[in-house]
Every structure is written in structure tokens, then in C-alpha cells.
Amino acid sequence: MxxxxxxxxxxxxxxxxxxxxxxxxxxxxxxxxxxxxxxxxxxxxxxxxxxxxxxxxxxxxxxxxxxxxxxxxxxxxxxxxxxxxxxxxxxxxxxxxxxxxxxxxxxxxxxxxxxxxxxxxxxxxSSELTSWVRSDSFLDAFPNFIKKSPSKSFFWPAVYTFLILLASVFFVATTIYVSMQSTINQILFSFYIFGGVLLVVSTMSILEFILFKKIIKKLPFFISTIFFAGLNATILSFTPHFGGIIIALICVIYWYVIFKYKLIKND
Known part of the structure; x- marks a missing residue:
């Protein structure tokens, strides 16, 4: 040829x-x-x-x-x-x-x-898979396994890459869709974009807290995170008109709880 x-x-x-x-x-x-x-x-x-x-x-x-x-x-x-x-x-x-x-x-x-x-x-x-954990709690086991496993240098970068690409595709698709809508719908979708950005940033931060073991009070942290994920999943499933505002408020309340009750390490 x-x-x-x-x-x-x-x-x-x-x-x-x-x-x-x-x-x-x-x-x-x-x-x-x-x-x-x-x-x-x-x-x-x-x-x-x-x-x-x-x-x-x-x-x-x-x-x-x-x-x-x-x-x-x-x-x-x-x-x-x-x-x-x-x-x-x-x-x-x-x-x-x-x-x-x-x-x-x-x-x-x-x-x-x-x-x-x-x-x-x-x-x-330790840079290899071991049985070392800070405590006997089950909540330590999975993050410790991921961090100590040989695949850790590929797993977390792959997760971050996927989230960034997903957010980018969502942003582009939403922008194209919004451009064809009425002024009211454009405003509502703008709130969805804002809420989506907060949601992605929050998700990546949660993964970082788990990965680098920055969690102080594990049970309250995971309970708050489960509620956070469940509420956002519900909003995204039903997509109400003001869903973007609700998602943004959920993110703000979640971070207020995290810092108010000192669930993570600040240093």
C-alpha cells in the first residue's frame, strides 16, 4: 500500500x-x-x-x-x-x-x-499487598486492599480519568441540548450543570478521603456519604425541573456536615 x-x-x-x-x-x-x-x-x-x-x-x-x-x-x-x-x-x-x-x-x-x-x-x-490495617474495622479493609494492591497505580487513575471524561461528555452534550431549548429551560439546565460539577468534585474528594485514609469518624462519614449518594441518585433518576439546585444544596449540606462534625483530617 x-x-x-x-x-x-x-x-x-x-x-x-x-x-x-x-x-x-x-x-x-x-x-x-x-x-x-x-x-x-x-x-x-x-x-x-x-x-x-x-x-x-x-x-x-x-x-x-x-x-x-x-x-x-x-x-x-x-x-x-x-x-x-x-x-x-x-x-x-x-x-x-x-x-x-x-x-x-x-x-x-x-x-x-x-x-x-x-x-x-x-x-x-508498605507498597505491596499486606494484611496491615489501622484497626480491625471492616470499613478499613476495602480501602486498605485497594491501596496496597499492585493494581493501585492503575485503578485510581482510571477512576479519575473516567469521571473526568464522563463529566466532559455530560457537559458538552448538555451544552448542545441547552442551546436548542427555551430561555427558561436554559436557566434550569444551567443549574443542573452547576450541580453536576459540584457532584463530580465531591465524588472525587470522597474517593481521595478513602484512599488516603483521611477519615476520622468512619461510621458517621460513611452514613453521611450513603445518604449523599442516595439522594443524588434519586434526583438524577426523576430529574425534576429544579433538580440542579437541589443537587447543589445536597452537596453544600454534605460538606457542612463533614467539616462541622470534623469527620475528616484537615492536616
Whole structure:
């Protein structure tokens, strides 16, 4: 087959095939970029966890030595100097309280918090499938399995790519449809677009909270998320005239509950 034949074949190719080819190209490129960013974030998280675990271990060991009276208060203060640079807000508050009055009750509570932080950062280190979970709760099992499995670097980027493409197709299709409607319908569909954007962003954020174990109160979080998903699914099934506004309100209320009751980690 010569170059002229190839040119004729491409020229006679149906527009649908060309559209599919462009879609595939965009999908592969988008997946590659998302996966690259994802792997970098995972790498940065592991480096940070390793550093934090090292400092927490040193602080925990020093507190244990202090409780066994192997070191005095001055030596313990020196050993804990690097703690504020990496610790969580709760540990930091306990550290400040202890530095003020050297209360033994505070140091015991800080030791327990440091132990919890060590367990958390240790759970982030493994890059292969293990049986390690932060607790025996079933709610930890599935996210931990996905994150530790060898396919994790493909699974989550694929999910994000699918959601972005789905949102893009929905946006384009809706824009074309709205352009053929009356002014009132255009306004109503604009609300649907706005609500849809909030819904996609919320869904991706929920996946990130599960993946990176940012959930503090698991049962309230998952109950709220189930209600969130169920209500939105109901609205999308019946598509009432003001459904876009309702979806937006559901998203706002959901995030209000998440932050009001501190269901996720902010640090």
C-alpha cells in the first residue's frame, strides 16, 4: 500500500471513527498525566511518612525512657524539640501544654497520641499487598486492599480519568441540548450543570478521603456519604425541573456536615 492509498483511506474514514480515535487519544493522555501525578503524590506521601515516623519514634522512645526515669525533664525536652515541626495539631497542643507545666498526665496522653500517629504513618509505608490495617474495622479493609494492591497505580487513575471524561461528555452534550431549548429551560439546565460539577468534585474528594485514609469518624462519614449518594441518585433518576439546585444544596449540606462534625483530617 503506497502513501496515496493511505491518504485516500484516511480521507474516506467515517467521522465517527475519527471521533473515536480522538477520544481514545485524549483518554490515554489524560490517564497518563493523572497516573504520573498520582505516583508523585504517593511517593511524596511515603517520604513524609518515613520522616514523620522517624521523629515520632524518637519522641516515643524518649518518653518511655523518661517514664522509666532513665532521663530527666531537661533531656526529654531536648529530645522532643523536633516534634512540633511534623506533629498533628492534637499532639502539638499537648506538647505546648506539657512545656508550660511539665504535667505527667499530659505526657502520658501525648505518648498515646504519638503511638496512634506512628501506627498511621507505618500503615502508609508498605507498597505491596499486606494484611496491615489501622484497626480491625471492616470499613478499613476495602480501602486498605485497594491501596496496597499492585493494581493501585492503575485503578485510581482510571477512576479519575473516567469521571473526568464522563463529566466532559455530560457537559458538552448538555451544552448542545441547552442551546436548542427555551430561555427558561436554559436557566434550569444551567443549574443542573452547576450541580453536576459540584457532584463530580465531591465524588472525587470522597474517593481521595478513602484512599488516603483521611477519615476520622468512619461510621458517621460513611452514613453521611450513603445518604449523599442516595439522594443524588434519586434526583438524577426523576430529574425534576429544579433538580440542579437541589443537587447543589445536597452537596453544600454534605460538606457542612463533614467539616462541622470534623469527620475528616484537615492536616
Amino acid at each position: 503506497d502513501i496515496l492509498s493511505i491518504y485516500k483511506t484516511l480521507k474516506e474514514t467515517p467521522s465517527d471513527y475519527l471521533a473515536y480515535a480522538v477520544l481514545i487519544f485524549i483518554s490515554v493522555w489524560l490517564f497518563r498525566e493523572i497516573r504520573s501525578t498520582y505516583l508523585k503524590n504517593i511517593s511524596d506521601e511515603l517520604v513524609r511518612s518515613e520522616k514523620n515516623l522517624s521523629i515520632y519514634s524518637k519522641a516515643y522512645r524518649s518518653i518511655c525512657k523518661y517514664e522509666r526515669m532513665e532521663i530527666d525533664l531537661d533531656e526529654l525536652s531536648i529530645q522532643l524539640e523536633s516534634l512540633p515541626s511534623i506533629c498533628s495539631k492534637k499532639v502539638f497542643i499537648l506538647y505546648l501544654d506539657w512545656e508550660k507545666d511539665k504535667n505527667s498526665t499530659v505526657i502520658s496522653e501525648m505518648k498515646q497520641c504519638i503511638e496512634n500517629e506512628m501506627n498511621f504513618h507505618k500503615s502508609q509505608q
